[in-house]
Structure formats: structure tokens, C-alpha cells
Amino acid sequence: MLRPRQLRPATLIEKGSKGAFCCALLLTAGCALEAGSPQEGVGTAEQKIAGGILAPDDPAIVGLEGAGKIGCTGVLVSPRVVLTAAHCLDGDVIRAVLFGSSADGGDTIGVLRGWKHPDHQTHSANHDLGLLLLDAPSDVPPLPLNHEPLTSANAGAHVRIVGFGQTGMDDTAAPRKRQGTSILASVSPSTLTIEPSPARPCVGDSGGPVLQTRGEREVIVGIVSKGAATGADRAEAARVDAALEGFLRPLLAMIEATSGELGDPCALDDNCGAGLCLSPEDAPSFAYCSRPCATSADCLPDMECAPEGPDRHVCRYDGPSPGALGAPCQDHGGCEFGLCAVFAADAPAICSALCFPEDERTCPHGGECTLIPGTDGTFGCAIREEEGAPEGGCSCATPPGARESGDGVVTFCWAALTAAWIRRKGGGRRE
Template sequence: MVGGAPEPGFPSVAAIVPVSPFCGEAEAAAPVLCTGTLVSPRVVLTAAHCVENADAPQVFSVVFAEETARASAAQRIRVAEGRPHPAWRPGVNDIGVLLLAEDAPVTPLALELGALSSDSVGRMARVVGFGSDAQGAMGRRLGGLSRITSVNADTFSIEAAPAMSCGGDSGGPVFVSQDGVEQLAGITSFGDLLCTTGTNTRVDVHAAFVQAAIEDAARRPPARAPMDPRVDACAQRCVTHADCPLGMACVAQSEDIRSCAVAGLEAGRFGDVCTGEQEGHPCVKAADTCRLWLPCAETPPAAGGCAVVDGAPGLFAWVFVLLARRRVGAERSRRV
């Protein structure tokens, strides 16, 4: 957020950050990927391009604190599932939800959606997010005013007046006053590289998608088993990420076999307890321990490690994340 100021209000607006699979990498140092708004106890509304997908398995936490670096463990809630809009493509229907593994520690935003019209052009809009400020710093909730410059069928555009969303603010809320009350009108989607103009997805147009996610989460909150390092992950067959324990993802083990793996890494199994990388094998977080992550082709340690048993079973956006096998990288730039 450039041209904004610290925002002590809006506790339902939270930062979305990656959870590193590697031991020794503190969550407090994680970069902000996107921003989201809690709209029910376990549903966070954000941009579709911020949501986990089948081709880029990731593990996220949503941080409900004014500053991510100062957040307590209770303010960091894991994401159990991500759902982009079914018709999303870059710049179109850029809306999605994150379903939390447990209830958030704050009260959800009262979701009152007012329809925008061409009469809204020239009015002020409030933007809120955890993205980059004028100095490039991220991780603090900022807010400020922008001006609406156009309203389209699915989006509306704004210009700095003087505040404007920037890198890391993707998915964050845009409020417009309706009858004297600020209501959620849009979510940040994309903008120019200098952070002087932005385009936002209209939430009122997608009210049915949002409401369906809220009702689904209320009927059956997303439940994923805890990670168990005693289980042979190479034998944990899966179809989607939701089939795997929390913190793991469904990845291709071979051309016709998919298995659960530590999210961001290739297929493998847990090995010995570790304190750091050994012989080229990363040391990963495994429940409440740290263990080596071994390729499925390798024979697991015969002793000294965990017991191995058969397991059961065109437009610029502000955020793109690539989790590599050896390091978690965050490319905080706008992508096509």
C-alpha cells in the first residue's frame, strides 16, 4: 500500500503468507503473498490468483495481526483448502476463497454487498492490505483512500488519492460508502507496476460464489488429518491436495501414480530425525519433529529414524509464488 497509513481497524483483514517446509525457517520471516478478508469463521475471501491450485501446491497461513512479524501462534491459522472461482483466468473472475483448518481468532466482516453503478465514478474507495509501502516494506496492515475512475460489468478501476494497492495487497478488500456505511465492494486484482492505478473484482457480481463457500464451510468444515511421519508417504495415494494430511500436497510420483508429499517438494518419505540438511536431503517439518525427506526410490533408514509402515489409503497481478525443492522463494512482482 503506497500513500497509506497504519490501519488499526479492520481486524478481519489478514495477511496470507507461505509456510516453509524446511526446519529452521521461522514463520515470522515469511513474506506476504496476498491479503484476504475473513467473511465467516473459516472462510477468507481473496483473489483467485492468490489461491493454491493443483499445479502449484503450497501451504499457507493466514495471519490475523496488525504486523505479521509480531503475530502470535494463535494468530496464525493454517489453510486447509483453496478454491479459485471455477471460471477464473488471469484478469477475469479473479476471486477465490481460502478455507481455514480452524476458526479464526477474530470476528468475520459483516458481508453487506452494495451494487456499484456508473454513478460511483469519482467517489472515494478505501483500500486495505499488507503489501509493499513506498519504501518496499511489507507485513503491516495499511489503509488509505483511492478514487473510482470506471465501473465495468465485473470490475472497477481506481486511482491513487493518495493511497493505492501494491505488491502483496492482491486479494485485499476495497470498501465503498453506501448510504453512509462502508461496504465491501471489491477485492484487489491487478494494477500498474508503479502502483498508481488498480483494477478490482466486484464482489457483488460474485455474491453467489462467496455465499456457497460460506455455507459449505458451515456444513462441513474442511478437515485434514495431521501429518504423521511414521507413515510411508510414498504409499499415500491421492487425487487432490485435500486427500493428504495438513501440510502435504498431492504430487506426481510417476506417470500414473500420485502420492502425498511435503508441500513444495517432490514425492518422498520421511527419514531420520535431523537438525539440518544431510547428504543433499532437506530437513523438513514433520508434525512436531524435523526429519530428512528422502526420494521414494531410496530405501528408508533401517534404524535410528521413524518406523515406516504402509500408508492408507495477460494482465499484471501482484503476487506469484514458486516453491522449489530446496528453498521457498517468493517472487513479489506482478505477473502476466
């Protein structure tokens, strides 16, 4: 099950209701499209997706289940990882993914954790990408990601879209997987635009893949995000190739790792050489590899050998964990609550949390609600020295992609996370 704003062991990321993510798709008076001339591989007897046909032969395209319904689509990109839209991770918890062609049948696999692209902003197609970690591997062959940069030269090419969306705004039938053909109309730095030919996405197709044939195979070139402002006949998708280095490759590498060292980031126990991935209570989004210990000499210099249950001790950070309130930070993505702030001119940057002085419980996780210098009235929770961390932090307002309190999702900043671990690991074992 999904861990919140991160990766907390049993917190699920649920999918939003139709009303919550309707605006992130093609908000039109109705998604039904006037069918154009038949395209190769696209039938006309039942103009669905809208404008497509049933798709029983796409086992890697899955439905995201939450709150008793399928609210979004996703695509398997490795045996335990599903790629979808970041906005699909807002709202109701995603409890499982459905492998099959209809909500009325098929197999499901539970969801452990989820990540959103750190640069994604609500209601924007830019960087609208998320990953879900399954609690067991699937034997379905995953679909490959596109590794070749898209350019304006790709405009005009046919692409295939697949999803569990509605066939129209008045469609109340159980979701069924459908496919259709569209045209890649334009390419921007982080998104692509598709036009019907004759198919287009509708509500519930968010997170589904935009597929293009390269050579002898189809690759995922984009993930369906939203309708474009230029008209109802266009839809936007987040480009996969634009997110490879800063989001997809590092996360997939971490998930597939099997020999992580003490202090390395992790998602599963299997990622760690000692078989122990620890999610600290003060920063559960920033899980790290630990190991059993007898004394603190078995741990890194700024770790201690702490009790873990009645029968064993494990290595934990002594003081705030990386990403926790009061921990040193370089940017917002390196903090549990998505805010890195400086509270005094000569102070270092530390992780904080957005707060509002008028609230009764302004800083429930600790610290005092303090004005961040250099901002337009933004307040953050500042940890006092007596609370175990120096005051300080970079003068900045709430950043793009900052996590919202309680969304149950982690926004992943690989560079910040890796840098934090490098700083904390600093030298090896204590002597």
C-alpha cells in the same frame, strides 16, 4: 493445511513469491505515489500503501503467509473463511493467515483448503477471487460482502483499501498493514477500477479488500487484483457482487452446512450429518459426505461399502468418483483436472486431463494420451473400457480457468459439482 487442486487433506496452497505475483499488481517503476491533498482519515506523515497510513484497527484484514513471508492480503468474511485474490493461490503454499498489524507479531491460524473462482484466468482481474478455509474459527468479527450490484452511478465514490503491501518497489521492511483512500473510477461486469486519492495498492496488497461505506457500515465491494493497462495510477479489483451467486454464496453455504446427506459435497466433517467428509483418492477436489456401513444396502445405488482402516467400512463410489478421470461430466469445472472431453462422436462426455504425446509419462493418472476430436491439436487422457470407465467426453480444448497440474488449488464450479452429485445420488438406498 491446504489440499491440492481441490481439497486434499494435507496439501497446502502456498503463495507465490514476489516475482510470481508482482505482475498481478501495479508493475510500476516504483509504487510510491506523489501525495495529493490529504483525505479524511488518511494521514500524510507517512505516505504508505502507497499513499496511506498504518491500519492497526482493521482486525479482519489478514496477511497470507507462505514460504516464510507474507505475499498477499486477505479479508475474513466468516469465522473460518478468508476471501482473497485467486492469483494469490498460485505458487508457494499458503500455510497460515496472520491476524495482526505487522509480520513481526500477531496470531496465526492454519489453512486447510482453498478454492479459486472457476472462470479466473491467469493475469486477468476478471473473477480474480479465491477463498481459504481456516483450520479453526477466528473470534475476530468478519466483514460483510456487498450484496448490491455496482453500476456506473457508483463511479466517483471514495473507497478505502487495506493491505500488507510494500510502500514502494525498493521497500524491504517487514510487511505492515496499511490503509488509504482511493476513488472508484469505473465499473465493468466483473471488475472495478480505482484511482489514487492519494493511495493506491502496491506489491503485497493483492487480495486485500476495497471497502465502501454503505449506510452505517463498510462492505467489501472488491478484491485488489492488478494494475490496469491504462497507466500506473490505476488498479483493478474483482467485484464481489458479481461473484455472489456462482461462487461465494454456494461455497460459504457448503462450508457452513451441518447436516449434509450421503453424497452431498462437503469441506469438513462437520458439514455432514454422519460426521464424515471423504476426499476420494481419484478426485480429492470433490469431497463428499459418507457414513459408516455394514453392507452396500446402507449406501447409495452406485456406492459400495468399502473398508476404511482395520475396524470400519464406509460408503464410497463404486467406480470413478464424481470428477475423477473417466467420470461423466457436463463441463470442465466438474472434473478433477479441469478437462471435460469427448473422444468419439457417439460417446458421452467424461473427465480427462490435458496431456502431451511427446512426454515420457503422458498420463500418470491413467488412460492413453488421445487427440480430442474437434480441437486444434489438443490431447487428453482417455480412459479405456478395461480401465473401468467408458471412453467418451464434450469436444473442447483446455477451458478458461482450467486447473494447472500441481497448483495445489481447487477451482470450484458449484453448478457442475451439484449436478454431478444429483446424477450420482439418483435414488437413495439400495434394497
